[in-house]
Amino acid sequence: xxxxxxxxxxxxxxxxxxxxxxxxxxxxxxxxxxxxxxxxxxxxxxxxxxxxxxxxxxxxxxxxxxxxxxxxxxxxxxxxxxxxxxxxxxxxxxxxxxxxxxxxxxxxxxxxxxxxxxxxxxxxxxxxxxxxxxxxxxxxxxxxxxxxxxxxxxxxxxxxxxxxxxxxxxxxxxxxxxxxxxxxxxxxxxxxxxxxxxxxxxxxxxxxxxxxxxxxxxxxxxxxxxxxxxxxxxxxxxxxxxxxxxxxxxxxxxxxxxxxxxxxxxxxxxxxxxxxxxxxxxxxxxxxxxxxxxxxxxxxxxxxxxxxxxxxxxxxxxxxxxxxxxxxxxxxxxxxxxxxxxxxxxxxxxxxxxxxxxxxxxxxxxxxxxxxxxxxxxxxxxxxxxxxxxxxxxxxxxxxxxxxxxxx
Numbered sequence: 001x002x003x004x005x006x007x008x009x010x011x012x013x014x015x016x017x018x019x020x021x022x023x024x025x026x027x028x029x030x031x032x033x034x035x036x037x038x039x040x041x042x043x044x045x046x047x048x049x050x051x052x053x054x055x056x057x058x059x060x061x062x063x064x065x066x067x068x069x070x071x072x073x074x075x076x077x078x079x080x081x082x083x084x085x086x087x088x089x090x091x092x093x094x095x096x097x098x099x100x101x102x103x104x105x106x107x108x109x110x111x112x113x114x115x116x117x118x119x120x121x122x123x124x125x126x127x128x129x130x131x132x133x134x135x136x137x138x139x140x141x142x143x144x145x146x147x148x149x150x151x152x153x154x155x156x157x158x159x160x161x162x163x164x165x166x167x168x169x170x171x172x173x174x175x176x177x178x179x180x181x182x183x184x185x186x187x188x189x190x191x192x193x194x195x196x197x198x199x200x201x202x203x204x205x206x207x208x209x210x211x212x213x214x215x216x217x218x219x220x221x222x223x224x225x226x227x228x229x230x231x232x233x234x235x236x237x238x239x240x241x242x243x244x245x246x247x248x249x250x251x252x253x254x255x256x257x258x259x260x261x262x263x264x265x266x267x268x269x270x271x272x273x274x275x276x277x278x279x280x281x282x283x284x285x286x287x288x289x290x291x292x293x294x295x296x297x298x299x300x301x302x303x304x305x306x307x308x309x310x311x312x313x314x315x316x317x318x319x320x321x322x323x324x325x326x327x328x329x330x331x332x333x334x335x336x337x338x339x340x341x342x343x344x345x346x347x348x349x350x351x352x353x354x355x356x357x358x359x360x361x362x363x364x365x366x367x368x369x370x371x372x373x374x375x376x377x378x379x380x381x382x383x384x385x386x387x388x389x390x391x392x393x394x395x396x397x398x399x400x401x402x403x404x405x406x407x408x
Contacts, residue, residue, distance in 0.1 A: 024154045034128050050089060054095075061287065062253050063408075068403055088229075102240035103302075106301050115170070116206045117206070120163050120208075121225075124162040140176035143339075146339070147336050157326040167206050170199075200298050203298045241311065243310065248309055271394075279396070292372060292375075294322075294368060298319065
């Protein structure tokens with residue numbers, strides 16, 4: 001009996017999805033079938049997709065130190081042959097996170113990829129099941145979503161909408177992280193804000209998440225989320241031509257490490273350097289190049305001289321595109337408003353009330369460029385002009401009070 005009901009529901013779904021008129025739109029009958037399927041097999045993916053942050057030693061760079069004495073090196077690389085099994089919403093014991101260099105997309109931060117994939121699946125399912133407004137779990141403020149005319153969207157459109165919102169949510173984490181530092185927070189996160197691999201890894205994760213969501217909903221899959229997500233991650237990364245060893249990823253970091261390059265003869269040095277492993281990790285200036293691009297075209301930062309890593313001498317970068325339109329050509333931002341209400345703790349000292357950062361009021365993600373300009377202005381004061389550009393300028397000699405790690 002149950003099997004007969006399932007087959008009948010599947011037939012109804014295929015009919016609603018396949019035929020003309022408004023059939024491309026997600027009709028009420030089809031939406032109900034998808035809601036039932038999600039509730040029956042993927043209820044967990046309707047819960048907080050970031051129950052616990054995926055903390056790993058996958059910050060940009062390696063051979064880093066927390067102190068002036070190199071006692072606690074920070075290093076974490078992904079084994080190219082063993083990505084582990086994707087969990088949902090938090091790191092699982094069989095899930096591996098770290099850094100991996102790919103010839104076509106540069107450095108990959110797996111904790112960012114996994115988190116973004118979970119966010120995208122969650123949002124796709126949530127938009128389908130709620131079919132209306134809802135709030136996201138808060139971070140550094142309240143995050144509110146308002147939708148309109150969702151009945152004018154196809155299943156693919158909803159997945160693209162979820163993908164874009166997920167990316168905007170993760171960009172907010174980067175913006176908020178620039179404000180996470182003492183005295184309001186125990187430790188500073190400015191070291192890891194908008195590093196060269198962050199936003200590209202985030203968006204790549206949304207691409208994977210979209211694939212996961214559509215695979216589940218189109219195929220009416222019932223196998224475990226962890227298996228589907230793991231397969232989709234492996235499939236996507238393999239196309240990007242990952243290096244075959246952990247040592248290769250370390251060598252990719254060497255190419256853009258000022259400390260390593262200064263030890264080479266001048267004619268052998270790469271001048272396009274991004275960080276300095278001789279500056280302690282506790283100084284945010286160790287990472288003096290940041291990627292501030294949030295689209296619509298996402299371009300990965302590939303290291304110079306890739307042939308040293310076994311990559312093609314002129315690899316073709318894998319460009320990604322933040323969704324701008326629906327399948328009918330309508331601007332995708334016509335269907336939602338994402339409002340962010342920042343907490344005052346981002347801007348004012350909790351003890352004295354003195355201003356730490358120029359405050360900004362409630363905004364929608366349509367105005368992200370204005371927020372990004374403000375963050376960029378603040379970053380430039382510490383990291384110097386050109387910090388978000390690929391060039392041969394070495395800012396470290398101009399940093400005041402920068403300490404060095406001894407014996408390196």
